[in-house]
Amino acid sequence: MARTTHRIAVIGGDGIGPEVTAEALKVVRAAGVAIETTDFDLGGARYLRDGEILSDETLEQLRAFDAILLGAVGIPQVAPGVIERGLLLKLRFALDLYINQRPFIGTAPGGATPHDFVVIRENTEGPYVGEGGVLRKGTPHEVATQGSVNTRMGTERACRYAFELAMTRGKHVTLVHKTNVLTFAGDLWQRAFDAVAAEYPTVATAYNHVDAACIYFVQDPHRYDVIVTDNLFGDILTDLGGAVSGGIGIASSANLNPARTGPSMFEPVHGSAPDIVGTATANPTAAILSAALMLDFLGEGAAADRIREACAQPVTGSTSEIGSQIASRVAG
């Protein structure tokens, strides 16, 4: 079979983003996967330089790639939300990356045995859509609203993805929400979940309120196999998932368009960490494991497995030393 060369758009981004992304590419190449990369200079630093966040033209260029590998975006000199909404969320929405898949394998602090679960975070709806506005800004009568948008289509496709994934794993899916307070959105989620569950009679189901799920993440993560949840709950829960699974330095994520109408995007859960930029202390493992998720999606599952095995062994040293250690393990 002819070997496919995968065309990867690389957005190193800001802060430690370019440092960890370089190590991820080093490891992918060491694993023998044929890639051709094109760098896109995007993020807070680019914005400060010439005002571009993500032009329509750049977005169209990105659509032509097989996948996007992203480091991290955001710098302290740019107001919160400008780059996040204008670049990261714009990419998730425009490319219809409706699944944010975040695997967690590790042992919780004080835990005895490793857990292995995956959070499926709905990635295009909820409070992230930017619904709402502000009135009488800066006055004592200021009003701000920020709505949560949930569609039957969006909730159902997230649930279906979760059940399909569970069929390949432990055949168990937990819906996490707050149906006792967010009764409109919660009810829609619960009915979509139940309808999809009926199509998968061999998959067991559970429901947790998100506050209770926070306790279980710490005290009983073994109860989980696949979790499906909304965009904001999923954002918060996956930082906690990282904290109970070896730290945010190894937490990986895949923004997926399972319909494959365009490229999917792979990025660590962590941010740009401007406080440690240039110190070579960032752990590139989260970026490397995100690249492994990219390889899974590109049909290079064997190389992805080898990278995960290499990352499971202890690593020490600077950012590039860790990258080189893992690269030499996958090269064999």
Ligand code: IPM
């Ligand atoms: C994440 C990040 C983003 C999010 C931010 C940077 C917009 O926290 O990927 O988890 O909230 O989704």
Ligand code: MN
């Ligand atoms: Mn987050």
